[in-house]
Amino acid sequence: MDSLAPSRVEMIADDVLAERDVMVTMRDGIRLATDVYRPVKDGKAIEDRLPAIMERTPYGKAERSRSEIEIGMTTPMNRHEVASFFVRAGYVVIYQDCRGRYNSEGEFSKYVSEAADGYDTAGWLLEQPWSNGKFGTMGLSYAAHTQAALACLNPPGLSCMIMDSGGFSNAFQCGIRQGGAFELKQATWAYNQAIGEGDEFARAAMEAEDLRAWFSVMPWREGVSPVRWMPEYESYLLEQWRSGTFDDSWRRVGLYMEGYYETFPQVPCVLMSSWYDAYVKSTLDNYRGLSGRKLQLIMGPWLHGNRNTTLAGDTSFGAAAPLGGNVVESWMAFRRNWFDRWLKGKENGVQDEPTVRAFVMGGGSGRRNDEGLLDHGGRWIEAADWPLPGTEYRDFHIHENGLLSTERPKVDAAPFVYDFDPKNPVPTIGGSLTSGQPIFEGGGFDQREGEKFYGSKYPGLPLSARADVLSFETEALVEDVAVVGPVTIELYVSSDAPDTDFTAKLIDVYPPSEDYPTGYALNITDGIIRCRYRNSFEKPEPIVPGEIFKVTIEPFATANLFAKGHRIRLDISSSNFPKYDVNPNTYAPEGRGRTTEIARNRVFCDAAHPSAIRLPIVGNEAMVALKPFTR
Secondary structure: OOEOOOOEEEEEEOOEEEEEEEEEEOOOOOEEEEEEEEEEEOOEEOOOOEEEEEEEEOOOOOOOOOOOOOOOOOOOOOHHHHHHHHHOOOOEEEEEEOOOOOOOOOOOOOOOOHHHHHHHHHHHHHHOOOEEEEEEEEEEOHHHHHHHHHHHOOOOOEEEEEEEOOOOOOOOOOOOEEOOEEEOHHHHHHHHHHHHHOOHHHHHHHHOOOHHHHHHHOOOEOOEOOOOOOHHHHHHHHHHHHOOOOOHHHHOOOOOHHHHHHHOOOOOEEEEEEEEOOOHHHHHHHHHHOEOEOEEEEEEEEEOOOOOOOEEEOEEOOOOOOOEOOOEOOHHHHHHHHHHHHHOOOOOOHHHOOOEEEEEEOOOOOOEOOOOOEEOOEEEEEEOOOOOOOOEEEEEEEOOOOEEEOOOOOOOOOOEEEEEOOOOOOEOOOEOOOOOOOOOOOEEOEOEOOOOOOOOOOOOOEHHHOOOOEEEEOOOOOOOEEEEEOOEEEEEEEEOOOOOEEEEEEEEEEOOOOOOOOOEEEEEEEEEEEHHHOOOOOOOOOOOOOOOEEEEEOOOOEEEEEOOOOEEEEEEEOOOEOOEOOOOOOOOOOOOOOOOOOEEEEEEOOOOOOOEEEEEEEOHHHOEEOOOOOO
16 A cells, blocks of 8 residues: 655654654545654664554544543543653554544545455555564554454454454444444434534534434434534434344444454454443453453443543442552553563563453442442452353342242233333433433433433432333342343333333342432443344334233343342333434334334233343352452
């Protein structure tokens, strides 16, 4: 691949230079803006051939990444500060603007250009006189998606990866859609990014839009959306929204890493996410799909990419939660050691570190801390594999009296009946979310309506008080119960509508206390299923009115200690908005329904239809405490 002469060379320091906006030509002639950082000696770039570290981003190769922050810092590092750290360790560092973003040419179409563009950039990299033929990749979120995409094409020279909170295993099941429903973080992301990329007129127009009002008139359509001022953003957003069936469009490289597991490069890979991140399923699916390679899995308790924080939402996990100082010396040092081991062959002990390091939430005091947050607490554990060896899967059945227990339900138990009105959806109160501002936010919250939660009509009212929310609780636990691993809910249901949704939410219920007189219902994980896909995501089918059928809901896996005296709760409903789009109950084509119907939904709990949640239970022997960090 050819490149034009760089627009300018900038000396970052006496020992580091940056070649700014090197325009790297792709196979279709589009040129992508690339910054190349190299080591300098005596005023000149050294001529040694070196390994490279590459990150491809849509967020601006010269912009600060919010994730490049360490314990004790108040402001994230500049890109050149991060690059200089690795350059001084003996690497060439490359940051590139994705197609159609910032200084790169072409039109941005989210996710689907990254494989070929990444592969072509890798080919260019290996042709450079400073390259020794080996490179590693790093990056958070979209910059993890770009890594996964290029690796699916097995580029020459790729030697190791660090995928942080991203890398689609299957975007239809995690990241764009879940259980057939559309993740509306894609709508807020498109709006926020389009503002940053639009010209002065487009930016002013979008800033003048009332996004909260627009969320009340969904689904959007061509020319009738807050992102209509940037047509390329509106176009890809509506395409994702309307692509409800799992067809070949979802099996494209960049969206479907699981289709490439067998040919995926045999290179060491770090996979990292967190329990309140939007990419838990992708990360854990990739871990299983890439088995046989040298892998490290790290799962924290944070929000998306917030690896050095102690909280998520209104919930605190304490001083043990941050990655830096607890699991690794620092994120910078961790990456340097990983690259040193697999790009330079240094015997630095990386290969001997635990395969799995996970934070088990819970076990805190339950008090309100000085920041006004619930002290939920938690601790890090290590393991040889995921799910943890020795995990026991236990079914907790729902009962007509609202009990959740391991006992089988009665023969003659009556079903639960409720009306689901798409015009009055259950509001989203936290969860595994990202990119939702200014409409919604992720994390752990007491499951009560509140002014900061979009769609709340009765601030302070618990969601369980709604007629369309079914809540089932265990008796108060007589001992701690550690739920660590994948969670599955099987419901026997019926509806009088041709299509509807069912949602499920796992909740840790605190007993009343001085700080929380009515207790605290902490959301742990949740999921959804769109019933037209109950038998197949490839072939949707309308519901036969009144027919009883089984649906399976797969929330994200989790790791939470339900403490003695707490209760395990399962909430069932038919909406969780605006995390997911609302089903109009009409069987209209996805993202196009202009009318709605009220669905009368039934959830069964008798012996012939034993609806239940299956929880992964682990004992103390499985939860090996992570050894304090030393190096």
